[in-house]
Amino acid sequence: MDIQNTIQTLRAELDQHNYNYYVLDKPIISDYEFDSKLKQLQDLENEHPEFFDENSPTQRVGGTITKNFQTVPHQHRMYSLDNSYSKEELKEWEKRVQKVLGEVPLAYTCELKYDGASISITYENGKLKRAVTRGDGFQGDDVTNNIKTIKSIPLQLKGNFPVTFDVRGEIILPFAGFEKMNQDLIEIGELPYSNPRNTASGSLKLQDSAEVAKRPLDCLLYFLIGNNLPFQSQFEGLETARNWGFKAPKEAKLARSLDEVFEFIDYWDIHRHNLPYETDGVVVKVNSFHYQDELGFTAKSPRWAIAYKFKSEQVATKLNSISYQVGRTGAITPVANLEPVQLAGTIVKRASLHNADQIEKLDIRIGDTVFVEKGGEIIPKIIAVDWSKRPVNSEPTKYITNCPECQTELVRGEGEANHYCPNFYGCPPQIIGRIQHYISRKAMDIEGLGGETVTLLFNNGLVHNYADLYELTVEQILPLERMAQKSAENLVKGVANSKSIPFESVLFALGIRFVGETVAKKLARHYKTIDALRNATLIDLVLVDEIGDRIAKSVIDFFENQENGIIIDRLKEYGIRFEITEKINLNATDKLSGKTFVVSGVFAKFSRDDLKKAIEDNGGKVGSSISAKTDYVIAGDNMGPAKLDKASKLKISIISEDDFINLINKTDAVKE
Structure with a gap:
């Protein structure tokens, strides 16, 4: 008997049965027969380890232990979607699309918006290579071992597929499986899980993949991304993905007009309650990949897609009290403490009141019966008061005048919505919040140190600012609650490793008000060093691209x-990076310095991403849309007529990719 051939035949047969059962929902053998074949394969693989395959169906049972999930950058950024809550907003979105593309015939792919945890899965030569959580969109956690246990995700693809590409999907927990899990917990006296979405998301970070395998998770595919994909549209991509073995929900529909999009929305607004999993809206995408390329992205979202959110569920409950939280910048946030109530699958006890103006506008008072909904199905908020149930002795809410933590008198700047505690270096929540921000993933990404531990360190007098972290010793940490030798060593090691974090992340970590991640990158790239930035004048800062008065001040x-x-001088002494580390590119020049390019169309010698990189490598800037500030439009095939017309009206130079190559090959290119 040819053992290797038998093993490969069994694997292929079991993969097909998995596909029939979990994707097509059409099993052709019994569970007993499937289990018998799986046991036969396991025995053969155990007897012949030389034929091991990490993507064998036997590996779906899990058993791999992952102590720390490695952070992995996404090859293609995972953007978030803009939301809309009315058909009028969808009409406005279509107008924005047509403004860029011109009056071209448009088709849209309509898909249900699944409420789960986003995942990006890389396939190479038809095999599952890596699975990474969404994270912050730029990087996420490698959860490959856990993802392999989900039986609707193919380990080996069928048919003809590209050498490498990524799929994007949503990991969900169907209602039936969620209810079964909760029933099992109740029977053993444990608290049930709150909702399917959070349970699905938490499952991806379980350390034991065998435990993940016990959970009835599912994966619904919604997008494919990569070079040389054998289709030209979103809808065609979904159909092709099904043939390769993916579970792409068949509820998706190709709409030839916005009216057909509205029909899809109206239908599913009613029938979504019959689905076996949670959905909170509809995603509408421009179907053509060419048009998607033309439309591009904003800083956060694709311009070619939008989410329509179904009307949020509302409930009425009693407002028991109002408490006030102090953020790391000193901003005061009022919080409504509610009589617990079930809302959109979770128990809600608290809701944001935003600021004093919002309280006054709604005339919210303690003891009121209030209407609560989940904004975007995530954050609970009070939207109105039930006046008919207001107590007779009700009194208007008086907003606090002093900080609830340090009793300092609050201030409110002209034109600002929030009150602030000005006690920047003496108010405990501000100090703790700044250190927690400093250690966070997008900032210094310090492993072994979490928010609770920061609070513990502060309360025990070991840290008073983030520079103090670099003087911590294992001996100081060990006596603290829940601290063992290994965890103390990991904390100190994690702090030391943060010295290699690049300048732009360090600048963000400092917690300068209004300086978010994107602004920090702009400032770091412009000024190169912390000393140059700290010596900049207000006028200097305002002249930096996209830096306004508020940020500059x-x-x-x-x-x-x-x-x-x-603190900054201390951080310098500890070896923190306060100057930008330029990536070495032997072909880099400054020939395009001061010039802004817009890329439009399909190109023969470059991918769009490679073309944009070439612009930046030679000192130029890539613009997202044509404006008076644009110097050149690099036009490929099928450039949108609206862009062409706008560039002509603004008298902007329109060049080909060959013109661009000649431009960067010239000795004194574009220096006028």
């Missing part, structure tokens, strides 16, 4: 604070 205020200067 905040940066000036931060560096004028003597305490901040002392």
